[in-house]
Amino acid sequence: MRKLKNSELDRLSVDAFKEAEKTPLIIVLDNIRSLNNIGSVFRTSDAFLIEKIYLCGITAKPPHKDIHKTALGSTDTVDWEYVENTLDIVEKLQADNIKICAIEQAENAIMLHDFKTEAHTKYALVFGNEVKGVAQNVVDKSDFVIEIPQYGTKHSLNISVSCGVVTWDLFSKLQQ
Numbered sequence: 001m002r003k004l005k006n007s008e009l010d011r012l013s014v015d016a017f018k019e020a021e022k023t024p025l026i027i028v029l030d031n032i033r034s035l036n037n038i039g040s041v042f043r044t045s046d047a048f049l050i051e052k053i054y055l056c057g058i059t060a061k062p063p064h065k066d067i068h069k070t071a072l073g074s075t076d077t078v079d080w081e082y083v084e085n086t087l088d089i090v091e092k093l094q095a096d097n098i099k100i101c102a103i104e105q106a107e108n109a110i111m112l113h114d115f116k117t118e119a120h121t122k123y124a125l126v127f128g129n130e131v132k133g134v135a136q137n138v139v140d141k142s143d144f145v146i147e148i149p150q151y152g153t154k155h156s157l158n159i160s161v162s163c164g165v166v167t168w169d170l171f172s173k174l175q176q
Helices: 012-020 034-046 065-071 086-095 136-141 158-173
Strands: 023-031 050-056 079-083 099-105 121-126 144-148
Touching: 012 023, 023 034, 023 158, 034 065, 034 158, 050 086, 079 086, 086 099, 086 121, 086 136, 086 158, 099 158, 121 144, 121 158
Parallel strands: 023 050, 023 121, 050 079, 099 121, 099 144
Antiparallel strands: none
16 A cells, blocks of 8 residues: 555645535533644544534633644634633523533443434534533533543543544444
8 A cells, every 4th residue: 555645635725625514513622721632623623524613711712833733724724713601602502403512421421332413413512621521510501421431541531532532433423
């Protein structure tokens, strides 16, 4: 096998990305402190044609050199908006009939592999702070709490890894 050159990858232009039909997923970042994590979430969101990212609380906003370093230009493709209070955007999205999925370890959480998407439904995935996770008031308000199964000695994944795992899983399910 031969590795493909960048010129062979058939990448969308920024304009083509903006015009492309988006995956019915929204990402909500609840008080993410790492600028590299934020940039990585932008890059994952670009890869899977995510509709929008909401940056909440202490989550930094572009332009910032440390976000840019990992986002690699995806802050120019993926729509984003800053909202100070995560619960405010959760309630607004729910009013727009978008299902809120907190990605968290919680009582009665649905394991990611058991979560079933519904046709013609849009989902907002809430990822929480690197130390405290998704705020409890946001978990309380969520339509679903989804947990990524983990089998080793550690019981957490980096937020950017969690975003990649969950986004890929739901993207795949929504494509079927």
